[in-house]
Amino acid sequence: MGAWAPLVSQAQLNIHAGQKLLVANRLNHIHFNNSNQELDLEEAFISSELPVRVVNASTLDVLAPKVEENGPSAIIKITFNEEVYEFSFQLKTQVGPEVAVYSENRDLIGKKGILASTQQFIFEPQPDPELLENAPNTQRYRVSRVKLTLANGMRPLGDFEYTAENLQRGIADLNKLYHRSSRTPQPGDRIVIEVLEMLEMQADNSVVAIQPTVPPRSIPIR
Numbered sequence: 001m002g003a004w005a006p007l008v009s010q011a012q013l014n015i016h017a018g019q020k021l022l023v024a025n026r027l028n029h030i031h032f033n034n035s036n037q038e039l040d041l042e043e044a045f046i047s048s049e050l051p052v053r054v055v056n057a058s059t060l061d062v063l064a065p066k067v068e069e070n071g072p073s074a075i076i077k078i079t080f081n082e083e084v085y086e087f088s089f090q091l092k093t094q095v096g097p098e099v100a101v102y103s104e105n106r107d108l109i110g111k112k113g114i115l116a117s118t119q120q121f122i123f124e125p126q127p128d129p130e131l132l133e134n135a136p137n138t139q140r141y142r143v144s145r146v147k148l149t150l151a152n153g154m155r156p157l158g159d160f161e162y163t164a165e166n167l168q169r170g171i172a173d174l175n176k177l178y179h180r181s182s183r184t185p186q187p188g189d190r191i192v193i194e195v196l197e198m199l200e201m202q203a204d205n206s207v208v209a210i211q212p213t214v215p216p217r218s219i220p221i222r
Contacts, residue, residue, distance in 0.1 A: 034058050044080035052076065096213040097125040097141055099195055113220030116185045121148070123170040125198065143170050144209065145197035150181045152189050157181040164199070185221050193217045 040057045051063040060076070078085045101109045104120035123146060127139035144167065149159040158181025162172045178184055195214040199207050
């Protein structure tokens with residue numbers, strides 16, 4: 001039987017035949033194309049552990065699991081002209097990336113927080129390393145909308161919502177936040193980060209806005 005070439009993005013991104021780890025697109029679908037022109041999927045009997053739909057004579061549409069980040073190994077059997085063909089693969093559902101936050105000095109911002117003199121936050125999405133190796137064209141993101149709130153305890157002192165226009169290269173100028181606040185930052189204050197939107201570049205270089213899965217973060221000021 002001809003080689004199976006899974007096509008796994010809305011832009012029909014090709015992955016090499018024989019690839020075992022596949023990433024589903026955001027609709028949780030994977031398309032498989034077969035190069036054997038003698039095989040007619042519309043006339044074949046298909047046995048699968050996952051829901052499948054015949055798109056045409058050479059293309060299958062497979063619905064990936066929605067509840068597990070790492071699905072089990074899936075096996076699809078196709079019977080055509082008294083011959084049985086089988087192929088297996090491991091599924092991984094694509095989820096939104098984590099976002100690392102750096103200062104202008106490229107220091108990773110963690111639980112210890114920042115100095116009151118910090119001027120910039122730099123937001124960098126962190127792609128899934130396994131998917132980056134297997135499906136690099138599915139792992140291109142940037143932060144396009146984020147809300148920062150300066151607070152003291154539970155009392156907000158001011159906030160600013162950064163959009164793609166003022167998040168060039170993922171850099172947020174904290175002075176925009178401070179100018180909207182009732183006072184300048186002081187030790188004991190904190191900055192709450194809410195990532196509201198990210199942009200994902202597709203395989204055909206089109207850009208799609210996605211809802212991030214990053215929870216709000218509280219950064220102490222020391």
